[in-house]
Amino acid sequence: MSTVMPPAASARRELSAFNGWMVGPEDAGYGDARKVYNAMIDRRPALIARPASATAVGQIVRFARDHELPLAVRGGGHNGAGLGTVDDGVVIDLSLMRDVAVDPQARTVRVGGGCTWGQVDRATGEHGLATPSGIISTTGVGGLTLGGGLGHLTRKHGLAIDNLLAADVVLASGEQVRASADEHPDLFWAIRGGGGNFGVVTSFEFRLHEVGTVVAGPTLWAIEHSADVLRVYREFLPAAPRELNGFFAFLSVPPGPPFPEELHLRKVCGVVWCHVGGDEDAAARAMAPMLDALPEPLLHGPGPMPHADLQSAFDGVYPPGHQWYWRADFVNEIPDEAVAAHARFGAETPTWQSTMHLYPIDGAAHDVASSDTPWSYRDARWATVYAGVDPDPANVSAIRDWTVDYFEALHPYSAGGAYVNMMMDEGQERVRASYRDNYDRLARIKASCDPANLFRINQNIRPAA
Numbered sequence: 001m002s003t004v005m006p007p008a009a010s011a012r013r014e015l016s017a018f019n020g021w022m023v024g025p026e027d028a029g030y031g032d033a034r035k036v037y038n039a040m041i042d043r044r045p046a047l048i049a050r051p052a053s054a055t056a057v058g059q060i061v062r063f064a065r066d067h068e069l070p071l072a073v074r075g076g077g078h079n080g081a082g083l084g085t086v087d088d089g090v091v092i093d094l095s096l097m098r099d100v101a102v103d104p105q106a107r108t109v110r111v112g113g114g115c116t117w118g119q120v121d122r123a124t125g126e127h128g129l130a131t132p133s134g135i136i137s138t139t140g141v142g143g144l145t146l147g148g149g150l151g152h153l154t155r156k157h158g159l160a161i162d163n164l165l166a167a168d169v170v171l172a173s174g175e176q177v178r179a180s181a182d183e184h185p186d187l188f189w190a191i192r193g194g195g196g197n198f199g200v201v202t203s204f205e206f207r208l209h210e211v212g213t214v215v216a217g218p219t220l221w222a223i224e225h226s227a228d229v230l231r232v233y234r235e236f237l238p239a240a241p242r243e244l245n246g247f248f249a250f251l252s253v254p255p256g257p258p259f260p261e262e263l264h265l266r267k268v269c270g271v272v273w274c275h276v277g278g279d280e281d282a283a284a285r286a287m288a289p290m291l292d293a294l295p296e297p298l299l300h301g302p303g304p305m306p307h308a309d310l311q312s313a314f315d316g317v318y319p320p321g322h323q324w325y326w327r328a329d330f331v332n333e334i335p336d337e338a339v340a341a342h343a344r345f346g347a348e349t350p351t352w353q354s355t356m357h358l359y360p361i362d363g364a365a366h367d368v369a370s371s372d373t374p375w376s377y378r379d380a381r382w383a384t385v386y387a388g389v390d391p392d393p394a395n396v397s398a399i400r401d402w403t404v405d406y407f408e409a410l411h412p413y414s415a416g417g418a419y420v421n422m423m424m425d426e427g428q429e430r431v432r433a434s435y436r437d438n439y440d441r442l443a444r445i446k447a448s449c450d451p452a453n454l455f456r457i458n459q460n461i462r463p464a465a
């Protein structure tokens with residue numbers, strides 16, 4: 001069927017009983033509705049629909065399919081490559097589907113497909129419970145989970161996908177199914193790392209862990225010490241207890257409280273800690289071997305705080321609407337030549353919000369075999385992310401050049417693929433490299449549940465022939 005009238009008008013006529021909200025380019029509210037987190041992404045969908053139920057999601061999926069319109073699905077809208085929107089197509093924006101239901105006895109939480117992590121962390125935190133997510137509260141549960149989910153709780157409790165118990169999924173046919181270890185197990189395998197390729201997840205169910213107060217915060221060293229800090233960190237962290245997570249970063253000190261004024265905007269390197277358990281002495285003991293091996297830091301900030309506060313600690317530094325350019329890699333080891341290259345690029349961040357993070361992948365994340373989920377780099381030690389960030393569009397070339405140059409200098413020392421959630425649109429070979437031996441199984445599952453590749457605005461897995 002082809003569309004004669006504009007898609008928004010067709011949708012209103014055909015979907016008169018639609019439970020939700022929709023806009024097209026001519027409607028009030030369209031300008032705000034089309035914005036995503038990364039302001040470098042400037043797409044103009046033909047229809048943005050906010051369904052309020054799984055049935056309404058199915059209606060829009062069928063509408064896009066029947067009218068042969070490109071379809072994007074938006075959870076939190078955070079994706080760097082802008083995969084939550086599409087030019088001239090249909091966007092399913094799940095932001096009306098944000099229910100959170102905690103079951104403290106069963107230690108589970110059910111989360112609407114359009115939730116952000118901040119909503120989930122606040123609700124579970126009231127019971128002293130949490131599930132692994134990322135490091136920023138405004139990130140969507142949907143995209144982060146479907147791509148894997150790396151964050152402060154990774155070493156102790158694994159990736160977000162390692163704690164996913166079940167999901168309700170609307171398939172390309174519009175049919176609603178539940179995926180778990182017992183129901184549609186192939187689909188359940190595929191959505192734990194295979195991204196939004198297999199359907200629209202309208203609800204996630206996660207296992208919860210006892211995580212109330214954590215001991216968290218940064219230790220920052222002068223940038224001149226960065227090679228020493230990174231050399232000590234690469235040996236220290238893999239040997240540290242699982243309770244201690246710490247990601248290495250190059251950053252500039254944010255220009256506001258709680259940071260001392262004399263450090264504002266100073267380029268530094270550091271580790272952002274999260275010790276699970278809330279015992280300050282245990283946290284100090286766990287960090288001591290690293291701190292003792294290095295010069296006096298400029299700032300040592302870890303202290304007890306609710307896990308949900310840690311999760312929102314970066315929100316003020318990274319509000320929506322900045323320009324973002326990303327590159328990423330998995331890393332097994334950090335040889336001295338790589339340390340030297342890091343020290344060079346880390347000292348040359350083009351803007352104060354530009355950063356590089358090394359997220360640990362070990363501890364509980366290593367308890368899962370590479371083929372147990374699509375997330376194949378279980379044997380990697382770190383996920384590196386290079387992110388050029390700035391509010392001013394005039395600085396796009398500067399942030400992009402630094403990111404790409406940094407990535408290209410370090411890529412030869414990488415394990416090959418990258419974490420799909422931290423890639424830009426880098427082409428099919430890069431997606432395949434990121435799934436390694438799991439790619440072919442993903443492509444077969446894709447062929448069985450989305451043979452026409454309706455869900456292709458993502459790090460795309462093409463249906464097997």
Ligand SMILES: Cc1cc2nc3c(=O)[nH]c(=O)nc-3n(C[C@H](O)[C@H](O)[C@H](O)COP(=O)(O)OP(=O)(O)OC[C@H]3O[C@@H](n4cnc5c(N)ncnc54)[C@H](O)[C@@H]3O)c2cc1C
Nearest residue numbers: 075076077078079084113134135140142143144150196201
């Ligand atoms: C500031 C910032 C911090 C970040 N920190 C972390 C971090 O600590 N750890 C980490 O692992 N990642 C992190 N990320 C990366 C993040 O995981 C990805 O950007 C992810 O894609 C965001 O998910 P979203 O739902 O917000 O994105 P969206 O742009 O809404 O969607 C991204 C992709 O997921 C699909 N999708 C989203 N929701 C659904 C759903 N319910 N059903 C089906 N498909 C869906 C979309 O179709 C799209 O392909 C961060 C990103 C940013 C910008």
